[in-house]
Amino acid sequence: MSEDTEFSDKNEDSSSMTSQEKQMNESDLSKQLDADKSEKKNVEAGNCYCGKDRNLNIIELLCANCNRWFHESCIGYQLGKLVPFLTNYVFLCKNCSPTGLETFKKSQAQTFQMCITAIANLQQSSLKEGTNKTMFSKDKEIIPYLEYHWEALTTTPRRVTTSWHVTVTKALIKDIHILFVFEDHPDDGHMYGLINSDLTHIKPNYEAMIKGGTLKVTDMGIQHGKIHYV
Template identity: 65%
Template sequence: MAEEKSDSPSDKSDQTETVEEKKIKPDDKKQKSKQDETVEKTSVQSNNNESSNCYCGKERNLNIVELLCASCSRWFHESCIGYQLGKLVPFMVNYIFVCKNCSPTGLESFKKTQAPFPQMCVTAIANLLQMCQKENEQKTLFHKDKDIIPFIDCHWESMTTMPRRATQSWHATIHRALLKDIGTLFTMDESTSEGQLFGLASSELTSIKPNYEQMIKNGHLRATEMGIQHVDVSRGTWYWEATIEEMPEGSATRLGWGQEYANLQAPLGYDKFGYSWRSRKGTRFHESRGKHYSDSYGEGDTLGFLIVLPDAHDASHIPNTYKDRPLVKFKSHLYYEEKDQVQETLKALRPLEGSKIIYYKNGINQGDAFVDINKGAYYPGISLYKSAMVSVNFGPNFKYPPTDVTFRGMHEKAEEAIAEQSMADILYLTENEGKLRLDTFVL
């Protein structure tokens, strides 16, 4: 992503208990002591369940898929999770999961990422080891060609988002991955008649989990009070925050609001679909034109992003249904086809009278950045240049909530979006007698 350097000028309630003094017999003391001990044990057990177990309160089961919450670090059984996870296998580490207890919207979130070959090997060997333990087999080492590669080949789509290789050249890559991490991830025994056998350096299968700390360090995941924002707003006054966690020398950010067709391969504010505030010199950008707006911002600053979208009453705020689109199979999943209509959308852009975008720096209003912005739906937008790191907060607990305007946090939009999309789908199915367009896809 290239960074433009040019700027244009410009209840617990308090209770009192009356304790009545009376003599207690020795037997009563023993009885009371036992009761207190029982209550204490029950309390400890309850606290443990709250801190380490699934919604169901049961212990871990290594024979099934379990996911670790990135926020509360509790394990959840696949059968107890309401989210449609797709194909998975036990002992995966290439995912990000947030349980409904940690999500402010009460909805679970899950994302499977591409797994490098060493991770796939760990998952494969762990599953082979667990299957042997289940069958009471004393086997801890496995053959690359007879055990590990067949397991990965059988469960490829479940283990990674990486497309399945057309040739078998990845077999050699598996061998190199195993050899490279001998002593750290794997062990090897060459003294057997079968040749090289591989096992896990640590046989404690309960320790296999996603390295969320490393994901945070590498910038792939930022643990905040929120999840990831995937909803847009088209009317009303909305707000979200971002904190600049790291801003190394030479790095920069552009933060703000963008529409659906904002160019994801360019900085926010590059085209007519984006409005951004740049860290360098506090410049505001739209259509690649930079104008002076405020002082610069940097590491440690918390920024607020407010958008005001008056209700135009002449537009439908119900989102498009996808039930009328053909189905496309991609990486073992079915998707509704959607074609970009950039040029048509560009021609239809019109300013929305009374609309505006305001930015805040550490709770201080920086003034109107843009007024009468284009009509349409807007998403929170972030562009990072080089190694900048930003954490986002969509609510409800904002660090610097605006006091000069009535607004709604972006966290409130999630459930509203679900209702809107459901309404759009119901209208379509009612009008089309419940039929979906399946004519272009062969099951």
């Protein structure tokens, strides 16, 4: 195929180009278009320092200030033990932190938050395995997940007794139709899923933290306390 034929195939797309642009050969042109596209994307979607898209298979943190997602592998701060889909933290990226250093603080998770994180991770693992499950057994999957990942999920010390299983059950039941969906399965018993199965929506509620006065951003970085926005 000659270059001319290839180029004429693209004529429809090139109607808005200047004559100078039309003179560029096809490979230069497509390179140029790709560069424009990715530049635009970085500015608009603008995730992470690397500019790459979100990756739900790895830990990502949302910056409280610029509202961009950052990959754990791109973050310099020693984050400690985490899992994907946490909502009980405050993170500031390098670009937003007054010190130029990332700040990160995980807080005590409420039971419903731990349940959301657990179900989200179970759902994402299932997607990765190709089984695409969205409902998970409370006793066989959700509680074992919480048990296994306790330290990554919250700052509260691990419970000595199993009385927290009841707390989990209560939290799940309380938010059926609000956060969770419920199903009684003949073999697996009580099954729960997320009412919004789009996992990209799972993030810290920074707005509520600022409104509630638990988050303030000062010259010293993130502080918890009375709201006093500087």
